[in-house]
Amino acid sequence: MGTCPLSRMSLLRDNFSGLLRLWARPEVLTCTPWGAPIIWDGTFDPDTAQQEAIQQNLTIGLTVFAVGRYLEKYLARFLETAERHFMVGQRVVYYVFTERPAAVPRLPLGPGRQLRVERVSRERRWQDVSMERMRTLHAALGGRLGREADFVFCMDVDQYFSGAFGPEALADSVAQLHAWHYHWPLPMLPYERDARSAAALASGEGDFYYHGALFGGTVEAVRGLTAHCARAQEQDRVRGLEARWHDESHLNKYFWLHKPAKVLSPEFCWSLEIGRRAEIRHPRLLWAPKEYDLVRD
Ligand code: UDP
Numbered sequence: 001m002g003t004c005p006l007s008r009m010s011l012l013r014d015n016f017s018g019l020l021r022l023w024a025r026p027e028v029l030t031c032t033p034w035g036a037p038i039i040w041d042g043t044f045d046p047d048t049a050q051q052e053a054i055q056q057n058l059t060i061g062l063t064v065f066a067v068g069r070y071l072e073k074y075l076a077r078f079l080e081t082a083e084r085h086f087m088v089g090q091r092v093v094y095y096v097f098t099e100r101p102a103a104v105p106r107l108p109l110g111p112g113r114q115l116r117v118e119r120v121s122r123e124r125r126w127q128d129v130s131m132e133r134m135r136t137l138h139a140a141l142g143g144r145l146g147r148e149a150d151f152v153f154c155m156d157v158d159q160y161f162s163g164a165f166g167p168e169a170l171a172d173s174v175a176q177l178h179a180w181h182y183h184w185p186l187p188m189l190p191y192e193r194d195a196r197s198a199a200a201l202a203s204g205e206g207d208f209y210y211h212g213a214l215f216g217g218t219v220e221a222v223r224g225l226t227a228h229c230a231r232a233q234e235q236d237r238v239r240g241l242e243a244r245w246h247d248e249s250h251l252n253k254y255f256w257l258h259k260p261a262k263v264l265s266p267e268f269c270w271s272l273e274i275g276r277r278a279e280i281r282h283p284r285l286l287w288a289p290k291e292y293d294l295v296r297d
């Protein structure tokens with residue numbers, strides 16, 4: 001992978017941090033064709049990011065859904081490792097969405113960190129649990145979550161933190177490169193291709209394939225994203241359609257139409273099953289082993 005020539009020129013002209021990115025990781029793509037940074041280990045200074053965030057006195061929300069057996073299987077480890085690695089030193093509010101608030105583990109939280117539990121109803125199909133997140137998040141962002149937080153990250157629960165995930169990841173809107181697909185050629189990316197679906201991308205469309213397990217940004221930006229995806233999913237549903245990868249397909253359509261301001265390298269959400277890759281230096285979040293037979297009906 002090289003760097004995109006257009007962005008390289010504009011970065012050389014007027015962007016010192018862009019230059020740093022090129023020097024630090026010449027072997028990977030560190031900017032998108034529209035000039036957004038793709039952050040890899042070594043391309044940012046975590047201490048500067050930390051100081052800047054502290055000066056802004058931010059509150060960062062982290063949402064996670066734990067419905068059905070996903071709660072017992074994944075939630076405790078997700079939260080425990082977030083306490084060690086997610087935005088340490090910042091003000092953080094976790095929002096756990098579940099149909100069984102009483103079963104949420106009571107975890108000792110660090111200073112400046114809170115956990116709120118929001119009750120949701122349990123959809124029968126796992127695909128519906130996954131997609132329904134968009135509507136629930138949109139409503140939450142219009143309520144207390146939206147009033148409390150400046151930035152929000154929305155994550156799957158079937159993963160755990162393994163390295164510092166700090167304010168370097170913050171931006172207006174943030175998308176995650178999918179660990180399995182970041183090096184695939186565009187025509188092979190698993191976008192929705194049925195033109196009747198609101199998630200459809202035509203051949204030649206698409207920048208990257210983003211992972212539905214992690215997205216974020218300002219409250220306003222994530223409200224826009226969740227509104228779009230919830231509306232698009234509903235549009236498909238009334239037509240009797242369901243996009244290939246559910247909410248992830250709609251998320252990919254959204255980010256094709258509204259380019260993310262920052263892209264996280266696969267180091268930020270890595271799967272150990274892929275094996276060793278020279279460019280993956282410091283994974284921050286790891287996929288938990290997929291045990292669908294245990295958690296899905
Ligand atoms: N989820 C849940 N209960 C379910 C299905 C999904 O809590 O029955 C939530 C959970 O946060 C999960 C996310 O929705 O991580 C997405 O589902 P899953 O991780 O199974 O999808 P995949 O990562 O395999 O695409």
Ligand code: MN
Pocket residue numbers: 156157158213
């Ligand atoms: Mn998942």
